[in-house]
Amino acid sequence: MQRYLVLMFLTFLAPTAMAGKRAGVTMPEGITVDGKAMVLNGMGIRKATIFNIKVYVAGLYVENRSRSADELIRSEQVKRFDVVLLRDADRDDILDAWRKGLKQNGADMAKLKTRFDLFAGWVTDFEERDTISLLYVPDHGLTVTLKGKVKGTIGGADFASALFAIWLGPDPVDDDLKDALLGK
DSSP: OHHHHHHHHHHHHHHHHGGGEETTEEOOSEEEETTEEEEEEEEEEEEETTTTEEEEEEEEEESSOOSOHHHHHHOOSOEEEEEEESSOBOHHHHHHHHHHHHHHTTOOHHHHHHHHHHHHHHOOOBOTTOEEEEEEETTTEEEEEETTEEEEEEOOHHHHHHHHHHHHSSSOSOHHHHHHHTTO
8 A cells, every 4th residue: 555655645746746848948847046946837838820830838936836827927935937949039029928918918008018128128139048036026027037137126016927827827928838837
């Protein structure tokens, strides 16, 4: 009986253990940020167009794993969204996609405009294997790191929630990616 329980436990963990690698990109199962231990909630590939072109690999780190998108968007826990580009990407295309994602998920663009404009000012063209990292720390804000360089921090849980909703909201940029980030 004990052997059976161990086997069941290992079978349950197997999908989680394999979640750290997609399209040649590896992300650790756990990280420490701001003294907080975080786990990889999920990892997936953003595909675009009717041809399902692989654009980037994304991973979502959180303090407390969850399969609830709404809980993850609104939770006041440290969370980090990491992206590794699989192809070159034009700055304007990225910003247009993010603006569209914000609007589709109900963001109050008038309220977010000044902060989004600051954020947009940091964004440049990206090349294959460049990185984007969005780190939210409660009562501190959203720290934006592009290509390994910290660009700055934008205050407001509402801004961070609106950005996370691009991928986790009711109308995400990619349904399969959303499911993967939720660990499904």
